[in-house]
Amino acid sequence: MRLVHWALVAVGSFLFLTGIQLTGIINLGLPxxxxxxxxxxxxxxxxxxxxxxxxxxxxxxYKWFNLRRLPFxxxxxxxxxxxxxxxxxxxxxxxxxxxxxxxxxxxxxxxVIVVWWGYIFLGAVLAVTxxxxxxxxxxxxxxxxxxxxxxxxxxxxxxxxxxxxxxLAALLLLxxxxxxxxxxxxxxxxxxxxxxxxxxxxxPSA
Numbered sequence: 336m337r338l339v340h341w342a343l344v345a346v347g348s349f350l351f352l353t354g355i356q357l358t359g360i361i362n363l364g365l366p367x368x369x370x371x372x373x374x375x376x377x378x379x380x381x382x383x384x385x386x387x388x389x390x391x392x393x394x395x396x397y398k399w400f401n402l403r404r405l406p407f408x409x410x411x412x413x414x415x416x417x418x419x420x421x422x423x424x425x426x427x428x429x430x431x432x433x434x435x436x437x438x439x440x441x442x443x444x445x446x447v448i449v450v451w452w453g454y455i456f457l458g459a460v461l462a463v464t465x466x467x468x469x470x471x472x473x474x475x476x477x478x479x480x481x482x483x484x485x486x487x488x489x490x491x492x493x494x495x496x497x498x499x500x501x502x503l504a505a506l507l508l509l510x511x512x513x514x515x516x517x518x519x520x521x522x523x524x525x526x527x528x529x530x531x532x533x534x535x536x537x538x539p540s541a
Contacts, residue, residue, distance in 0.1 A: 336394070337531055339387045346380045347512070354505060374469045381462060399442050400451045408448035415446050415518070428522070433538045440538065444522055450515050457508045464501035468494065 353373035356363045366372065391397055411426065418425035431440040467477035471494075478493060485496030519525055527533035 336387075336390050337528055339383060339390055340528060342383045343380070343387060346376055346383055350376045350380055351505070351509065354502075358502065374465070377462070377465050377469075384458060396442070400448055402452070404445070404448050405452065408445045411444075412446035412449050415444075419517075419521070428536055430535050431538060432535050435538070444518060444524075446518060447515070450511060450518075453511050454508070457504045457511065460504040461501060461508065464497045464504070467497050468501065 350373065352363055353365060353369050353376060355361055356365050356369050357373060391400070411429070414423065414426050417423040429441050429444055432438075433440050463474075463477060467474045467481075471478070478497065481497055481500070482492035485492040485499075489496065489499075491499075519528065524533070
């Protein structure tokens with residue numbers, strides 16, 4: 336899990352850098368084949384992301400990301416942000432292990448559930464629009480679906496609208512990653528994602 340997590344960070348960072356240069360906003364000095372590198376990194380990222388989902392599945396951790404937990408996650412996320420802003424008291428450590436039954440009562444910070452599904456949604460949008468841009472002949476049906484929406488909302492369809500969606504999703508993903516990293520720092524999870532070791536609270540009955 337840790338290996339795949341940091342692989343996502345590495346490939347995702349490269350995707351961000353090549354994407355920034357492709358917008359023309361800033362020249363990072365990357366090779367002239369930056370577009371090809373961006374597409375190749377995107378395909379690699381899809382493979383690594385699929386591996387991460389598979390790892391979650393075989394470890395049976397999917398139950399912690401259940402869609403039914405989204406309302407609780409949204410509530411916790413709100414309390415978390417209010418705590419960061421010092422509007423309300425900071426939230427307490429949510430992770431708890433039951434040593435008697437050898438199972439977790441809560442295995443993750445609940446706000447991560449919202450982040451998880453945000454990653455999946457934004458990742459899907461980026462993948463679909465990116466593939467439509469890179470392989471327009473194969474994924475031409477995407478333009479059939481997006482053109483009416485783009486023309487109705489902005490008067491523009493085709494590649495221009497698809498790229499606009501792609502860049503908006505990339506920006507939202509960057510904001511999501513930033514908040515995720517900040518939460519990892521606040522809840523002192525950085526050591527665990529690096530070394531795999533963390534002192535976790537245990538039920539008092541243990």
